[in-house]
Amino acid sequence: MNKLKYTFGPVPSRRLGYSLGVDIIPMKTCNLNCVYCELGRSTEMTMTLKEYIPAAVILDEIKQVIDSGERIDYITFSGSGEPTLNTAMGEMIRGIKAMTDIPVAVLTNGTLLYMPEVREMLYDADLVIPSLDAVSREAFRKVDRPHGHLDIDRIVEGIITFRHEYKGPIWLEILFVKNINDSPQEVKLLAEVAEKIGAELVQLNTIVRPPAESNVEPLSDIELEVIRTRFTCKTEVIAHFKSDDSTTPNLSHEDRIYDLIIRRPVTKDEIIASLRLTPEIVAHHVAEMLNTSRIMTSEYSGELYYTSPRVKNRPVLVENGKSS
Ligand code: SF4
Structure with a gap:
C-alpha cells in the first residue's frame, strides 16, 4: 500500500x-x-x-x-x-x-x-x-x-x-x-x-x-x-462520545493508538494525523508500547511502521510486492 x-x-x-x-x-x-x-x-x-x-x-x-x-x-x-x-x-x-x-x-x-x-x-x-x-x-x-x-x-x-x-x-x-x-x-x-x-x-x-x-x-x-x-x-x-467523529473517547491515548495499530501498520505521522495527537504524545506512548512488546516495528521502503505482533496474517505488510 x-x-x-x-x-x-x-x-x-x-x-x-x-x-x-x-x-x-x-x-x-x-x-x-x-x-x-x-x-x-x-x-x-x-x-x-x-x-x-x-x-x-x-x-x-x-x-x-x-x-x-x-x-x-x-x-x-x-x-x-x-x-x-x-x-x-x-x-x-x-x-x-x-x-x-x-x-x-x-x-x-x-x-x-x-x-x-x-x-x-x-x-x-x-x-x-x-x-x-x-x-x-x-x-x-x-x-x-x-x-x-x-x-x-x-x-x-x-x-x-x-x-x-x-x-x-x-x-x-x-x-x-x-x-x-x-x-x-x-x-x-x-x-x-x-x-x-x-x-x-x-x-x-x-x-x-x-x-x-x-x-x-x-x-x-x-x-x-x-x-x-x-x-x-x-x-x-452525543457529547463525551464524539472525538473527530471517529474515535472512542473513553479510551486512553495509548489505547487509541493501539487501536489504530492493530488494524494496519501505521507510521508515526499517520498516527498523529489520524488521531490529532501531538508528536510528543505519540512518541511517548509508542515508546511505552514497544518497551512492553505490545507493538513492534517493521521497516518498509525506508519507512518505519508500527504493527501488532498479534496480527499474523496482515495483508498490507507488503515487501518486494509480496505479502508477508
Ligand atoms: S472545520 Fe472547524 S471551523 Fe470549520 S466548520 Fe468544522 S469546526 Fe467549524
Missing part, C-alpha cells in the same frame, strides 16, 4: 462503526472559524469552491484501503476543513459507489447547502450530517465566526431545501458553547428550526477536545439533557 495522505482510519466510531475518514480539503480551509474547532483557527477562510484535491487521487487511495480487506462500516468525508468547498466531491461519492457497497457519510458545516451545485454533490451520499449551531445572527457570529459572505437565514433555508431534495437520512448536529449559543431564546429557535428541517435525528454536542479558543467552555451533561427536553424531534446527546 502506498503512503496514505488523504484517508485516516478506519477507526471506531459510536455513530458510524468503523469509519474510514476522507480528507479532501487542505488544513485548515473553511468558511467558518468556530470557537470550538478542535483543529485550531481557520488559516484559510474562504468561500472559493474548487477542486482542492482531485477525485482520482482520493479514489485511488480509498481503493487501496478497501483492497487491504480492513473492516469499514462507513466511508466518511470529514477532516481538515469544510469538505463541500471541494467541487470534486460529487465525483468522489459516485466513484466510491461504483467501487463498493460501503455506505458514504458526509460531515459538513451545512453553510453551502443554499447553493444548488453543492446540494447536488451530496445526493448520492447515504447519510449527511450537517451542523447548525445557531439561528440568530448574533449567536452565529459569536460561535461560528463565519466568512463575511455567509448569512444564517440563507443557510437555514439551504438546509431545509436540501431536506426536500435529498432522499437519504439527515442527522443535524448542534454544538453548544457555554454562554454563547445556549441561551433559552437560542435553544428555542434551534428547536423550531430543527422541527422545520425534519432531520431524522438531532444530535446535541458540546466541546470535548481542546478548542480553537482557550476561553470557551463546554456545557455539562445535565445542561445538555435539559436542552434536549426542549426539542420535539428525535434528539440525542
Whole structure:
C-alpha cells in the first residue's frame, strides 16, 4: 500500500462503526472559524469552491484501503476543513459507489447547502450530517465566526431545501458553547428550526477536545439533557462520545493508538494525523508500547511502521510486492 495522505482510519466510531475518514480539503480551509474547532483557527477562510484535491487521487487511495480487506462500516468525508468547498466531491461519492457497497457519510458545516451545485454533490451520499449551531445572527457570529459572505437565514433555508431534495437520512448536529449559543431564546429557535428541517435525528454536542479558543467552555451533561427536553424531534446527546467523529473517547491515548495499530501498520505521522495527537504524545506512548512488546516495528521502503505482533496474517505488510 502506498503512503496514505488523504484517508485516516478506519477507526471506531459510536455513530458510524468503523469509519474510514476522507480528507479532501487542505488544513485548515473553511468558511467558518468556530470557537470550538478542535483543529485550531481557520488559516484559510474562504468561500472559493474548487477542486482542492482531485477525485482520482482520493479514489485511488480509498481503493487501496478497501483492497487491504480492513473492516469499514462507513466511508466518511470529514477532516481538515469544510469538505463541500471541494467541487470534486460529487465525483468522489459516485466513484466510491461504483467501487463498493460501503455506505458514504458526509460531515459538513451545512453553510453551502443554499447553493444548488453543492446540494447536488451530496445526493448520492447515504447519510449527511450537517451542523447548525445557531439561528440568530448574533449567536452565529459569536460561535461560528463565519466568512463575511455567509448569512444564517440563507443557510437555514439551504438546509431545509436540501431536506426536500435529498432522499437519504439527515442527522443535524448542534454544538453548544457555554454562554454563547445556549441561551433559552437560542435553544428555542434551534428547536423550531430543527422541527422545520425534519432531520431524522438531532444530535446535541458540546466541546470535548481542546478548542480553537482557550476561553470557551463546554456545557455539562445535565445542561445538555435539559436542552434536549426542549426539542420535539428525535434528539440525542452525543457529547463525551464524539472525538473527530471517529474515535472512542473513553479510551486512553495509548489505547487509541493501539487501536489504530492493530488494524494496519501505521507510521508515526499517520498516527498523529489520524488521531490529532501531538508528536510528543505519540512518541511517548509508542515508546511505552514497544518497551512492553505490545507493538513492534517493521521497516518498509525506508519507512518505519508500527504493527501488532498479534496480527499474523496482515495483508498490507507488503515487501518486494509480496505479502508477508
Ligand atoms: S469546526 Fe468544522 S466548520 Fe467549524 S471551523 Fe472547524 S472545520 Fe470549520
